[in-house]
Amino acid sequence: MRPGPAAAGILAAAVIALAGCSSAKQAPSAAPTPKATGSATPAPTSPVDPQQYGVSISEGELLLNTQGNGNSTLPVQGIGTAGDFVVAVSCLGKGSLHASDKSGRLLLGVDTCDGSPGAIYNSRGQLRSTDAAVAIAAPAGVHWRLAVYRAPHQ
Numbered sequence: 001m002r003p004g005p006a007a008a009g010i011l012a013a014a015v016i017a018l019a020g021c022s023s024a025k026q027a028p029s030a031a032p033t034p035k036a037t038g039s040a041t042p043a044p045t046s047p048v049d050p051q052q053y054g055v056s057i058s059e060g061e062l063l064l065n066t067q068g069n070g071n072s073t074l075p076v077q078g079i080g081t082a083g084d085f086v087v088a089v090s091c092l093g094k095g096s097l098h099a100s101d102k103s104g105r106l107l108l109g110v111d112t113c114d115g116s117p118g119a120i121y122n123s124r125g126q127l128r129s130t131d132a133a134v135a136i137a138a139p140a141g142v143h144w145r146l147a148v149y150r151a152p153h154q
Contacts, residue, residue, distance in 0.1 A: 050088035050119040050147040057151045064148040070140040083150035088121035095139035102133040113142050
């Protein structure tokens with residue numbers, strides 16, 4: 001036996017009522033989220049190469065270009081010839097960084113390595129025999145890059 005029109009109407013009303021109940025439990029739909037235009041810049045994962053600074057040193061000679069984390073003592077080749085001692089550094093991470101020569105003379109300091117890295121440089125006058133190494137003091141979580149140059153004495 002086929003259901004009559006009244007039974008079909010009751011069945012349709014029940015389906016509509018159930019659909020209404022289930023949608024009432026859902027969160028109200030919000031307006032569509034606008035899509036961002038342009039491209040997001042990802043956070044840097046590595047310091048910039050401080051060797052880029054070298055293009056601004058007329059007749060400068062790169063003596064060292066290296067990178068690492070935390071504390072380190074780095075030998076510098078080519079000391080003992082005439083010229084100025086120039087250091088460029090870039091760092092990224094939580095904490096500060098200080099670079100000193102072998103005798104303990106502060107070459108440069110970075111108060112915080114947080115944020116977008118940039119190369120910081122300092123010219124420390126004429127090369128000396130005590131400039132045969134650069135000591136980096138930084139927390140283990142600080143990643144750094146270092147470039148050392150000999151520049152013609154001004």
